[in-house]
Amino acid sequence: MGQHHRIVIVGGGFGGIGMAIKLLEDGERDFVVLERAADVGGVWRDNSYPGCACDVQSEVYSFSFALNPSWSRKFSPAAEIWKYLRDVADRFGVTPHMRFGHDLREGRWDEDARIWRLTTSQGELTCDFVVSAVGALSNPSIPKLPGLERFEGKVMHSARWDHEHDLRGKRVAVIGTGASAIQFVPEIQPKVGKLTVFQRTAPWVVPRGDAPIPERRKRLYAKHPAAQRLSREIVYHLRELTVIPFMRPPLMRVLEKVAMRHLARQVPDPVLRAKLTPSYTMGCKRILISDDYLRSLGRPNVEVVTSGIAEIRERSVVTKDGVEHEVDTIILGTGFEVTDIAIGKQLFGRGGKSLTEAWGNSMRAYLGTTVHGFPNMFLLLGPNTGLGHNSVVVMIEAQIEHVRKAIRWMKKKDVATLEPKREVQDAYVSAIDAKLAGTVWNAGGCASWYLDATGRNSTLWPGSTIAFRRAVTHFDPSKYEAGKKRAERVHPRTSGATAAATV
Numbered sequence: 001m002g003q004h005h006r007i008v009i010v011g012g013g014f015g016g017i018g019m020a021i022k023l024l025e026d027g028e029r030d031f032v033v034l035e036r037a038a039d040v041g042g043v044w045r046d047n048s049y050p051g052c053a054c055d056v057q058s059e060v061y062s063f064s065f066a067l068n069p070s071w072s073r074k075f076s077p078a079a080e081i082w083k084y085l086r087d088v089a090d091r092f093g094v095t096p097h098m099r100f101g102h103d104l105r106e107g108r109w110d111e112d113a114r115i116w117r118l119t120t121s122q123g124e125l126t127c128d129f130v131v132s133a134v135g136a137l138s139n140p141s142i143p144k145l146p147g148l149e150r151f152e153g154k155v156m157h158s159a160r161w162d163h164e165h166d167l168r169g170k171r172v173a174v175i176g177t178g179a180s181a182i183q184f185v186p187e188i189q190p191k192v193g194k195l196t197v198f199q200r201t202a203p204w205v206v207p208r209g210d211a212p213i214p215e216r217r218k219r220l221y222a223k224h225p226a227a228q229r230l231s232r233e234i235v236y237h238l239r240e241l242t243v244i245p246f247m248r249p250p251l252m253r254v255l256e257k258v259a260m261r262h263l264a265r266q267v268p269d270p271v272l273r274a275k276l277t278p279s280y281t282m283g284c285k286r287i288l289i290s291d292d293y294l295r296s297l298g299r300p301n302v303e304v305v306t307s308g309i310a311e312i313r314e315r316s317v318v319t320k321d322g323v324e325h326e327v328d329t330i331i332l333g334t335g336f337e338v339t340d341i342a343i344g345k346q347l348f349g350r351g352g353k354s355l356t357e358a359w360g361n362s363m364r365a366y367l368g369t370t371v372h373g374f375p376n377m378f379l380l381l382g383p384n385t386g387l388g389h390n391s392v393v394v395m396i397e398a399q400i401e402h403v404r405k406a407i408r409w410m411k412k413k414d415v416a417t418l419e420p421k422r423e424v425q426d427a428y429v430s431a432i433d434a435k436l437a438g439t440v441w442n443a444g445g446c447a448s449w450y451l452d453a454t455g456r457n458s459t460l461w462p463g464s465t466i467a468f469r470r471a472v473t474h475f476d477p478s479k480y481e482a483g484k485k486r487a488e489r490v491h492p493r494t495s496g497a498t499a500a501a502t503v
């Protein structure tokens with residue numbers, strides 16, 4: 001295998017696998033998928049904490065072209081989704097294109113050679129196109145708590161769960177009460193000696209209504225895939241309707257009532273209930289779904305602490321009210337680096353600027369996919385493609401369509417480089433910002449990771465996924481600057497640094 005590839009995909013999760021499948025469908029063979037870990041799966045490989053499951057129904061949390069009739073539950077457990085991704089990668093012939101243990105260190109656009117020069121943990125390679133499929137939830141966010149490094153017990157992040165670490169009988173601190181914590185807290189609560197949950201902001205929680213999928217339904221789906229497709233369409237469109245209150249926050253009051261009833265049913269103690277009552281408009285942060293989280297917080301071995309963490313000592317967490325909580329283990333359910341994505345500092349476009357530098361700390365892309373100054377680069381789940389109401393796989397598939405159409409068009413027109421026009425990208429981003437202004441994410445009275453360091457919402461798509469699909473699955477060449485092929489192209493191996501190893 002040579003060291004130059006037509007296409008390099010970074011990341012072997014939903015995005016990378018889906019992109020690879022569609023490239024194969026288009027007859028592309030000269031591509032590799034760089035994956036830093038030893039297996040495919042992305043977040044569904046990395047997140048193995050007890051109770052980890054998708055909070056979007058199984059029907060819609062799979063590729064539209066690879067439905068899975070054997071999901072065991074209404075909300076698929078992480079291990080099943082990981083297995084699904086491994087199966088799909090094998091079944092569609094992606095696995096031979098995977099390069100495991102290849103961590104992208106840096107990618108630089110070479111304007112003379114019109115190629116990307118990539119440095120990985122295993123050596124260097126070049127390519128015509130780079131597709132980032134690293135997602136938004138790949139790097140854990142470790143909070144800057146004073147003294148955390150001094151702690152002598154075990155510290156683990158929810159996305160790096162150490163299953164060898166026995167929690168039985170231990171005094172455990174959980175920091176964070178987001179989508180991950182609410183899944184593992186009810187699982188570990190019966191096992192641990194004492195559980196102290198450090199809550200900074202009370203989340204809105206609604207019932208999940210999880211249940212096993214009956215065997216007869218699985219048989220029906222296996223025998224008649226159309227039945228599963230119909231079920232998927234129904235769930236998808238019902239979820240689409242739920243975007244309306246996110247766009248018109250006063251409508252959230254109806255759902256807030258559902259959540260308050262759920263809280264009252266699960267937490268009879270008024271003091272604890274007061275602590276768990278949110279103080280912002282529902283939806284401003286991700287709405288959490290759980291049938292047992294709130295109830296588990298009322299168990300005798302659980303304490304919910306809301307006074308804020310002052311520091312961590314060798315064997316304890318000290319809160320701002322001066323109380324010292326002795327603990328053996330600290331579990332960080334503190335989320336991910338979403339608005340400061342690592343790939344932003346790794347990809348350098350024209351003029352040697354990194355994405356982060358070009359963005360000025362606020363991510364911007366045309367259709368969440370392409371960035372001016374970064375030719376032949378595509379971002380799956382790039383800026384403003386996140387969702388609060390539906391399956392993100394729908395967004396990934398729409399973006400993959402855009403990438404395919406762009407590459408096919410370039411081939412047909414014999415075009416060498418492609419990037420969005422500056423004014424097109426600026427107008428697109430301004431329109432997104434204007435749409436986001438009145439939404440619950442921007443105006444709901446909370447501080448969430450949807451907003452970046454500059455206060456901009458650079459993470460969420462403001463609208464239905466139907467609207468996103470309509471905009472993104474279409475490829476309009478007039479929105480792009482296209483660079484024709486040069487008569488004599490500089491050979492990748494003769495321009496710039498010599499490759500150190502073959503990838």
Ligand code: NAP
Pocket residue numbers: 053054055056137143144145158175176177178179180181198199200201285286309333334335336447448449
């Ligand atoms: P998260 O939603 O970002 O929640 C992080 C939690 O940690 C919040 O409660 C936050 O408090 C708290 N926190 C962060 N820094 C802190 C600090 N310095 N001191 C105290 N508390 C701190 O993270 P997550 O729960 O891992 O979920 C991340 C995303 O992953 C979700 O939004 C969702 O998109 C995805 N997810 C999906 C599923 C699924 O089923 N599909 C499951 C899990 C996660 P504040 O609220 O005060 O900031």
